Every structure is written in C-alpha cells, then in structure tokens.
Amino acid sequence: MPLLSCLSRTWSHIQGTLFPWLTEELGPLTETHKRVVTALEVAGVEAFVRVWPGLPGRPPCDRAALARAFVAKAVMRLPTTVMLIDRLTVDKPLRRLCGWEHRGELPSETTFSRAFAEFARSALPCRLHEALIKQAYKDRLVGHISRDATAIEAREKPVKSAPPAASTPARPKRKRGRPRKGEVVETKEPRRLERQASMSFAAMLADLPKHCAVGTKRNAKGHTMSWIGYKLHLDVADGDIPISAILTSASLHDSQAAIPLATMTASRVINLYDVMDSAYDAPEIKAKSLGLGHVPIIEAHPRSVPGGKEAIAAEALARRTAGYALAEEVRYNERSAAERINGSLKDDFGARYVRVRGHAKVFCHLMFGILALTIDHLMRLVI
Secondary structure, three states: OOHHHHHHHHHHHHHHHHHHHHHHHHOOOOHHHHHHHHHHHHHOHHHHOOOOOOOOOOOOOOHHHHHHHHHHHHHOOOOOHHHHHHHHHHOHHHHHHHOOOOHHHOOOHHHHHHHHHHHHHHOHHHHHHHHHHHHHOOOOEEEEEEEEEEEEEOOOOOOOOOOOOOOOOOOOOOOOOOOOOOOOOOOOOOOHHHHHOOOOHHHHHHHOOOOOEEEEEEOOOOOEEEEEEEEEEEEEEOOOEEEEEEEEEOOOOHHHHHHHHHHHHHOOOEEEEEEEOHHHOOHHHHHHHHHOOOEEEEOOOHHHOOOHHHHHHHHHHHHHHHOOOOHHHHHHHHHHHHHHHHHHHHHHOOOOOOOOOOHHHHHHHHHHHHHHHHHHHHHHOOO
C-alpha cells in the first residue's frame, strides 16, 4: 500500500474512532495526549515486546506498558526517567494510555531502569523504527538520501587507547626503490574503507569502534570543537524522515560509517541519490553508492582537486558570475535535511540530554527519540 494511503487510513482511524472513544473513556485529551496516542498507535509496540505467560515465580512487570511509557517519554520530550514517573503519577490519562489503571501499579525507578536495559540489549526501538520505515516506504521511491553525523555528549569517562608495547621493536625503514632479489617487502594493512568492500554488514558494524571517546571536529563556522561521548551517523530521506542510524565512538571519522550506513539504508528503502559533504569524498564510498545503483553527489574535498581551495573558490565564483548552476549543486542543497534532523533531535527529542552510560543504552535512548521524530514527521504528510 502506498505511503500516503497507509498513513491516511491510520490517521482516519485515530481521529475518527480512537480519539472519541478515548475521550469518552478517559476524559478530555490534551494535544500532548493526542500525540502520544498517535505515536503508540503507529509504532505498535506490543508486537515487538516479549511476554512471559505462565512461568513460575513472581511475574515481571508488564514490559509492553514500560515500552509504551518510554515512547511517551520521547514524544513528551521528558529528559529523565524520574520526570516520566512523576508525570505518570499525576497524569491519569497518560498513565492509563501506557497500561496502568491505578497509581499504585506504577513500577519503581529501578524497574524502569531494568526494563530499559532489556530494551537496549534487544534493540527494541531500532526494530520498531526499522519496521515502521519498511512499512511506510514499501513500493515507494525516495529521491535523495542525505548523510551526516553529529556529536553526542555523554556523561562517561573516555576510554584511553592502549599505548604501544615497549617490547615491540620498531620496523626499520627500507630504502626507496626496487627491492633486492629475495627481499620480502611487508605490505601495508588495508584501510577500513578498503576492508569494508569485502565485508558483510554484520562484520562492518562489529569493526566500528563503539566505546566512549573524545571527538574533535570543525563546525560550520570554522571553529574546532571537542566533546566526550559518541557520534550519531544518520541517513535522512526527503521530507526529513530518518531512515537509518549508527552510533559509534566520537573519535571515528564520518566517512568510516558511510558504507555500513548505505548498506543498511539500501535494505530498507530504494533511493536515487546519495548526498554527502566533503568528509565523504573517498573513491570507496563513491564505488559503493554506484554499486547500489545510486548517483553519489559528494562535495569535492580540496585534497582531491588540483589547486585545492583556491581552485574550488574560483570555479564557484565563475559559475555565480555566469549565473550557471550544475544540477548536482541544486540537488546538493537537499543535504540540509540531515542538519535539520540533527538539530531537531537535540532540541526536541532528547539527544542533548543523555543520562545513561554505555553504547547500547545511549543508542537505545537516541533511537526512542528518532522513533518519535519519525512518527511526528510521517504524520505531518497527512494531517
């Protein structure tokens, strides 16, 4: 079923049937409650949460209700779990929407933390987001995929890299020129981008560093900034819809996650153009994009252009003077979608307030925000 038809039917059911029934059952609903209802209805959390019926011992707390609560936390933009519990305590409609009839049924903060750890290990929000994207973009063609990375600050100590062993002897430099007869020349270890060309998707993900580290990059104004934490790599479709996400160490260069991110995106949607900035200007990334049947539009890096920055600036000036713009330049402007998503995630969906530690939990927290943002932007297409 096409995207708009699927979303239109979902929204018609929510607005025409679900909202009136909930209003009669729970009382008047605020706009925040309606956004929570829409997110829960579109996400379909219950189909992805395990239940333990009939097992011996004390039954665990309802994991579906806890998962709905974490989705509501992302939709309502609550920074911490404590604030979520306080809101559930006083907000009766929200509490009943999540699955608890009475205030005394609310689990403790410890139970919320244990459930969140389970969701992180099972990658629950990642699976919810993947299923939503595949359903929404089934039999639909995407024009542009904008790729970018953003800094994620964390409250952790960065992992220090191990210094080289003192007992390891330094390799002697060999003389330039043709090697002598019988001389064995050590080959260089292939770079990560070269290795990724022959690796499976799971192997590529396993090869990426995921520990907390110190990251440094130059922002759009030319200032160098540093942070402690991680780096979130995103692929964003037209309409500001996040398609794929990978979380790595902050010290990893943006280009190192481009090939696994492109592989993940290709398994979810069909797109025509891959739009990236100069950080992704590498022959391996271009070859991967072409191999997937896409057209790579990548801003040229000064090192790959004879004459460097001066030549690029002179060419741009000449085109502006002549009033001429390449089609690739016009399509490159679509890359601002990734920057808008990065800003929205940080300002409105909790990416600036990471209060958990460890790669799995940080990624789980971010993916709940990405899931809420994706549903919000998808529903804008039909509302």
